[in-house]
Structure formats: structure tokens, C-alpha cells
Amino acid sequence: MRTDIFARLDREPEPPKIVAPRMSRHRAALFGGTLAFYLAIVFAVLVTSWLVVLDWKVMLFRPYQQWPELHAFLDYYVVLGQRGPTAVMVACWLGWRSWRQHTLRPLLVLGTSLLLLNVTVGAVKLGLGRLGPHYATQIGSAEMFAGGDIFPSGHTANAVVTWGILAYLATTPRARRYLSAVSATVSLGVGLTTVYIGTHWLSDVVLGWAAGLLILLALPWFEPLIARAERWILDVREQWRARRRAVRQVRAPGVAPQPVLLPQSIAAEGAALAAGPGTPAAHLATGARARAHHVPTVCPERPQPAPAGTRRPQPHPEHGSRGTASPAPAGPLTGG
Numbered sequence: 001m002r003t004d005i006f007a008r009l010d011r012e013p014e015p016p017k018i019v020a021p022r023m024s025r026h027r028a029a030l031f032g033g034t035l036a037f038y039l040a041i042v043f044a045v046l047v048t049s050w051l052v053v054l055d056w057k058v059m060l061f062r063p064y065q066q067w068p069e070l071h072a073f074l075d076y077y078v079v080l081g082q083r084g085p086t087a088v089m090v091a092c093w094l095g096w097r098s099w100r101q102h103t104l105r106p107l108l109v110l111g112t113s114l115l116l117l118n119v120t121v122g123a124v125k126l127g128l129g130r131l132g133p134h135y136a137t138q139i140g141s142a143e144m145f146a147g148g149d150i151f152p153s154g155h156t157a158n159a160v161v162t163w164g165i166l167a168y169l170a171t172t173p174r175a176r177r178y179l180s181a182v183s184a185t186v187s188l189g190v191g192l193t194t195v196y197i198g199t200h201w202l203s204d205v206v207l208g209w210a211a212g213l214l215i216l217l218a219l220p221w222f223e224p225l226i227a228r229a230e231r232w233i234l235d236v237r238e239q240w241r242a243r244r245r246a247v248r249q250v251r252a253p254g255v256a257p258q259p260v261l262l263p264q265s266i267a268a269e270g271a272a273l274a275a276g277p278g279t280p281a282a283h284l285a286t287g288a289r290a291r292a293h294h295v296p297t298v299c300p301e302r303p304q305p306a307p308a309g310t311r312r313p314q315p316h317p318e319h320g321s322r323g324t325a326s327p328a329p330a331g332p333l334t335g336g
Contacts, residue, residue: 015102020223021168031217038210042128045151045203048142055201056140059133063196074193081155081190086162087114094169104230106169112222113161116215121157124211125149133198153200153208159187160212168216187212 021027044051064071079085087110094106130151131143144151163183170176191205200208 011100011102018101018103018105018171020105020227021220022223023220027217027220031214034210034213034217038207038214041203041207041210042124045130045142046144048140051203052142053140055133055203058195058202059136059198062198064198067196070196074196078155078190078193078197080163080186081159081194083114083154083158083162086158090162090165093166097169104233105226108226108229109169109219110165112226113165113215113219116218116222117157117161117212120215121152121154121208121211124152125154130201130204133201150200151204151207152211153191153194153204155194155200156187156191156205156208157212157215159183159190160209161215163187164212164216168219 023031041051091107091110094110097106098104126149128151129145129147129149131137131146131148132150135148136143137146160183163186164180167176167179167183170179187209191200191208194200195202195205
């Protein structure tokens with residue numbers, strides 16, 4: 001007996017009607033507030049404010065020495081923020097959803113979000129060049145523009161985007177709420193784990209949360225581009241399939257080409273049927289049908305060519321062009 005769980009594993013007969021999220025006023029206001037918070041964090045670190053002092057206090061507290069029993073577990077837990085493993089896991093799930101729903105949108109949304117993540121977060125990392133806690137050179141310094149690449153935290157931003165995509169692509173409000181809570185918990189835990197291990201400052205993690213949230217909030221602006229990309233990919237796939245089918249039909253073994261009657265031969269055959277047998281139209285139709293079937297034909301009114309080596313009789317010069325000679329008179333031969 002089939003159950004609902006196994007029934008949901010089957011492919012849907014038709015693609016469902018998916019409504020892409022739009023940039024509503026609420027989402028736009030949230031995007032603007034998150035962007036302002038992002039810029040405020042960057043400014044606070046640049047001017048070496050109280051946030052940098054808090055970074056140093058947390059780092060000198062050395063959480064990994066305060067709770068060493070958590071180190072083994074958190075070393076594995078932090079993998080949930082690494083771009084490679086998380087992208088593979090989420091891509092497998094979204095690939096199954098794409099196959100089941102006959103749409104490429106889940107995979108295209110994931111690819112777009114990861115591209116935005118690499119471009120935006122990577123550019124800020126390289127532009128600010130902040131050093132990590134293990135490479136700090138002066139106590140109390142912000143360690144900016146020193147050749148580092150940890151501000152904002154890539155682990156944290158990647159966890160927010162990768163697991164937040166599942167909530168963004170949810171089709172029901174209930175699933176969206178549950179997946180939003182799960183993604184927030186995972187990304188919060190990954191960020192705090194990097195602070196515990198000592199690979200990031202606390203401000204790095206806070207900025208990583210804001211960076212990931214900005215990418216998720218900006219995705220509705222890219223939905224038209226994603227829809228056009230999906231249509232183009234599906235059109236290219238259909239053209240490729242049609243070309244493959246044509247090649248297979250040409251290369252199919254054991255299929256002889258069927259004779260094709262041209263319009264001229266069909267018309268000639270109709271005229272022959274109307275005129276009756278033995279008429280010139282009938283002979284023309286016979287020749288047209290033979291040419292259509294690639295069979296040589298011989299007109300019955302024309303004389304057959306003489307075989308090789310046979311000499312045709314020559315007409316007598318006195319009897320014109322008829323080619324017949326009159327018999328000689330049957331009288332006695334007389335001498336001169």
C-alpha cells in the first residue's frame with residue numbers, strides 16, 4: 001500500500017504554478033534597514049569604536065579554552081557554513097525538486113544567490129583587508145587594510161544564504177516559517193562557532209549575518225532574469241532534442257526510402273485515367289510514374305534500338321526516304 005511519503009517522491013504530472021516573490025514594501029524596508037546596519041558595522045570598525053574593544057575582549061577570553069569539551073563537536077558543526085559541502089547538499093535537494101516539478105528555478109535561484117555571495121562578500125573582504133584574531137599584531141587595533149580577508153565572515157554569510165534559500169523557495173507559509181527558523185538557528189550557531197574557535201572577530205560574524213540577509217532580501221529583483229534564463233535553457237534543450245531525433249531517424253537501420261510521387265506525376269496519372277489506355281497521355285503517365293520510382297521506361301511507339309553488331313538496311317536512293325525497294329521486273333535478260 002502506498003503512503004503519502006512515497007507518493008510525494010513521484011514526479012508531478014504537470015509543472016505547478018509557482019509564484020515568485022516580489023519586492024514588497026515590507027521587504028524593501030527590511031532591506032534598507034539591514035543595509036544601514038551593515039554600513040554602521042563597517043564604520044564602527046573603521047573608526048576603532050567600542051565594537052573593536054568588544055572584539056578584543058572576546059578574543060582574549062579564549063572561549064575554546066573555557067569550554068574545551070565542545071571543541072570536537074564544533075569542529076564538525078562549523079562545516080555547515082563551508083561553501084563547498086553545503087552547496088552540494090542543498091543542490092542535491094533542489095535538483096530533486098527541479099526534476100519533480102519540471103522547473104529549473106530552484107537551481108537557478110541557488111546559483112544566483114551563490115554568485116551574489118561570492119561577488120559582494122569577496123569584494124568587501126579583499127577591499128577592507130582585516131586580519132583575523134590569530135594574526136593580530138597590536139592589542140586594541142582594528143587590524144584593517146593589513147592584507148587579511150575575514151571581514152565579513154564568509155562562513156556566516158554562506159550559512160545564512162545557503163540554508164535560507166530553502167525557506168525562500170518554500171511553497172507554503174508553514175514550511176517557510178519552519179525553514180526560516182532552522183536556517184536562522186544554523187547560521188547563528190555557525191557564526192558563534194567561528195568566534196569560539198578563534199578564527200573570526202565578533203564583528204566579523206555580525207557583518208556576515210547582515211551580508212547574507214541582504215542577499216536573500218535582494219533575490220526578488222533577480223526573479224525576471226532567472227525566468228528568462230530558464231526559458232532560454234529549456235528552448236535550447238528542445239532544439240537539441242529535436243536535432244537528436246532527426247539524426248536518429250536518418251541513421252535508423254533497415255528503413256528503405258519510400259518513393260515519392262511528384263505533383264507533375266500525380267497530375268499526369270489523373271489525365272491518363274481520364275483519357276483512357278492507349279493514348280499519349282497514358283504513355284506520359286507511365287513515364288512519370290517510372291521516373292518517380294527510378295525505373296527506366298521505354299515508350300511502346302518508338303522502335304527498339306538494334307543490338308550491337310547488327311547492320312540496319314539502307315534505303316535505295318531511287319525510292320526516297322521510305323527505305324523500301326521495289327522488286328526487279330521478271331523478264332528475260334537481254335544482251336546489248
